[in-house]
Amino acid sequence: MKVLLVLLALSAPSFGFHVEKVADPSPFPASHEGFLEMAQKAAIHLNHSELVFGGQPAQLGYFPYEGFLTYKSSDGQSYICGASLVTKTHVITAAHCAASLVSGQLLFGSVQMYQKGPNSQTRHITNKVVHPQYVDGDPRVHNDIAVLEFSPAVSINKDVQLVKIPVDDAPVLSVGKAFVSGFGTYTYQGNQPVTSQYMRYAEVDLVKKAVCRQKWGAGSDILDSQICAGSAGRGVGPGDSGGPIQVKYNGQLYQVGLSSFVYSDLNVMQHGQDRIPNVFTRASSFCTFISQSTHGGFRCVDVKGGGGGGGGGSGNCPPARK
Numbered sequence: 001m002k003v004l005l006v007l008l009a010l011s012a013p014s015f016g017f018h019v020e021k022v023a024d025p026s027p028f029p030a031s032h033e034g035f036l037e038m039a040q041k042a043a044i045h046l047n048h049s050e051l052v053f054g055g056q057p058a059q060l061g062y063f064p065y066e067g068f069l070t071y072k073s074s075d076g077q078s079y080i081c082g083a084s085l086v087t088k089t090h091v092i093t094a095a096h097c098a099a100s101l102v103s104g105q106l107l108f109g110s111v112q113m114y115q116k117g118p119n120s121q122t123r124h125i126t127n128k129v130v131h132p133q134y135v136d137g138d139p140r141v142h143n144d145i146a147v148l149e150f151s152p153a154v155s156i157n158k159d160v161q162l163v164k165i166p167v168d169d170a171p172v173l174s175v176g177k178a179f180v181s182g183f184g185t186y187t188y189q190g191n192q193p194v195t196s197q198y199m200r201y202a203e204v205d206l207v208k209k210a211v212c213r214q215k216w217g218a219g220s221d222i223l224d225s226q227i228c229a230g231s232a233g234r235g236v237g238p239g240d241s242g243g244p245i246q247v248k249y250n251g252q253l254y255q256v257g258l259s260s261f262v263y264s265d266l267n268v269m270q271h272g273q274d275r276i277p278n279v280f281t282r283a284s285s286f287c288t289f290i291s292q293s294t295h296g297g298f299r300c301v302d303v304k305g306g307g308g309g310g311g312g313g314s315g316n317c318p319p320a321r322k
Helices: 032-041 209-216 266-271 283-293
Strands: 066-073 078-087 090-093 101-108 121-130 146-151 177-182 185-189 192-195 200-207 226-229 244-249 252-263 278-282
Touching (some): 177 252, 200 209, 209 226, 226 252, 278 283
Antiparallel strands (some): 066 078, 066 101, 090 146, 101 121, 121 146, 177 200, 200 226, 244 252
């Protein structure tokens, strides 16, 4: 029986979602130092997380919508996750990152955790909306998506931009290749994950759903609201649940998913993600949820028309693997 490290997704036509206040506003603005203090306390959530193996350091502007989330959980520990900027005051991340979140901060516009970039910004999280059909602790981990609100609004610049999510991702997914990115694990020393202080990215192969189901084996529950991806020696690993997977289409990056779950064997994570692909929440399945949770501030984009969404890093896309 295959054992997985979890995350996932599913769409619903209407939502009776609940906006939950995270914490009383801090009397002090969020700071890079405060963010680092919480990040350094973070315990990598090994059964709910992921990011980049076989990657390389990203440059500023490659993924300008990507945020680094560090938060305190109701269990008293600190954790790290990835996020994507959908409005000037909202990000999307994995529901399992948000479900137990009691306070947290976000870092934008930086590719080095311990060094402030010229346009880096930190923000306090104020509210959260966890998908109403997400069930914490359910091993299927369906509907693993949440919207976090923060304050004050970020300033948009060349290093901090809004993400684009396609309402119809079929033409984008037909490219067959994608990028995963984040600050998560990129190697292991023995059984201990080594987490990068630099944002890293890797190009991976998208895997068709039927093939993904076959590779995961009998009893696998890969839904239309998920996508699969992975390559030999390249893919996601412990340290950045909820981070983006994106596709370069017509010179523009589009986020097509959020890190969901991986096969738990360390050898597979490091070397065999082509044999058992990673599974991601399919972002296009949640356009209505994201729009409603941001009070209409975000809408998914028509890739043919080019509307909606935000900047999406169109000016400085990462190079493909040679």
